[in-house]
Amino acid sequence: MYDWVVLWEWVEIAARWTHVITAIAWIGSSFYFIALDLGLRKADGMPALAHGEEWQVHGGGFYHITKYLVAPDRLPEHLTWFKWESYATWLSGFAMLVLVYYMGAEMFLIDPTVMELDVWQAVAISVASLAFGWLAYNTICRVFVDANQTLVMVALFIVLVGMAWFYTQVFSGRAALLHLGAFTATIMSANVFMIIIPNQKIVVADLKAGRKPDAKYGKIAKQRSTHNNYLTLPVLFLMLSNHYPLVFATEYNWVIASLVFLMGVTIRHFFNSEHAHKGSPYWTWAVTAVLFLLIAWLSTASIRTQPEPEASLTKGAQHFAAAQGFEDVVSIVQGRCSMCHAEEPVWEGLHWAPKGVVLETENQIAENARRIYLQAGASHAMPPGNLSYMEPEERMAIVRWVQSAQAAGSDG
Template identity: 35%
Template structure:
């Protein structure tokens, strides 16, 4: 939206872009509260994700070790003054059992992250827009798509709303593309999937750094991966688990494909988590990350480093 204002020292009315605003003190408190919730919920989510990844790997080793003994695979652990035994069952007896779900960590992390993104970047728009980047984009737009289109939609007057819309499209589009890839045959070739996903990530990173400020571009790449992770949990993993539970309660054998689907998406969440956490802390190091001229290339390399690190962490 644009409004007419009389500029100081001028007798002419000029269109000026109008943006959302908020009381600075309120903004500071919301920033603090949402960030606190977001970080703590993220710790719980990533912690449980990696814990179950480790647990599943160890139980798989135990299953091979007791394959011909008829004994169930078990893991013994010691923590906080107690001993714990964990056993994996593919077809458990769920009658009169309390089943503990791990889902709200993901939902709370995503919702608090979205709230933080709105308060920090979308309200006011100062952190979203780099004036030099905006001028370059507007000049390119006017040169390539000027004339009648520019008269219909003057990008210089609507750039604030344009970048917000772009951010929303990044989240939704990122999830849709990822999910379509996962529903295709490509998911059966993990190496090819990883290469294509990485190339798309690099392309998105480069594109965002050419439209948003460096810091906003980094955050939106991280938010896109966080959205994919949360959507994996709520839209694919949990529904698959509910179908498996329904099958057991009805006396049917659970579909192994549902289990494999949930496991693969959970595995990919562990790989995305490492670069997402890096992006969260990169705000404190602008000189070597988003503030650099080749900020997109730096993030591209560090995403790759994060994936390699995740591979070793998963084996620890």
């Protein structure tokens, strides 16, 4: 019979899988349409209101695509909308935020050495910051709607740098970078929900009513789509950053996150220039490489040789430390896992603990009870290849320990 830990893990798996699938669909369509838009050409024989056309070949056939900058003279019978990919990506991403960081706030969201927060306070800061992101960005766009768009991106970059620093002052390093990704993704999805689709609906309504649509709606929507295009790659990096301690668990993590946004701009500038047939600015790859090397240097600039004093146990881990079998599990984990999961790993080739998980002390083991259970009890994922020869009886001891803590929690 599945216990709550395994069941919860499968809920997270379903949410994560949904998030990845919908994100692929959204990013794919976004990249495609930006490339298509940049590659449009004027040609003889195009309809009077057409802005440009492009011929493409794919899947054994040819496609002839024509774009109307404002709108055609009549509404076509079959009109495909591209919006659900964005909505589903944000909703599934927020579900992941709730499942992992809100429900597991004491482990993943809150770091007492950064800021002492109650769970409700941390969650409130998280939600409020996402709302602030949209309000700040939308205000910038409205103020500078007719200005050079480079100015808009510079203003947005300043906001992003500020938020990168802010998040690292209130949340754990892992949660800080993940939240910066969610902050940016919320802006992107809100662009679709609040601006792009409503503007397109106004144009469609004008066509149905026989009115000539105002060109400003298309101009604004194009602006927001372009912003989304440049923000996509940094968001992907930040969403994956929680797997790499050298990114999130370093002193300069907020600077690293800020530089990632610049890398996203240089990479997209290269591809967008190629799609627009404006040449191949290979210098952007040199700049990207320099930024990446700078990030790598920053990640190890202040490696501490001495472990920090261990913090007291969080409330969520106290019942694991008090559960029956904890002393046996401590012995097992220290014997089978801590040669790698240590401040200074002794396993050859390892220079830091995998995923930043240290399992040397009783407190650290209690704090990571759920991970230990899933990786070495409910499954045989750890130790990898069973290199430290963890016995079946030892794995069962881990299972019994967590089940005992679970039973004690339900009794209490």
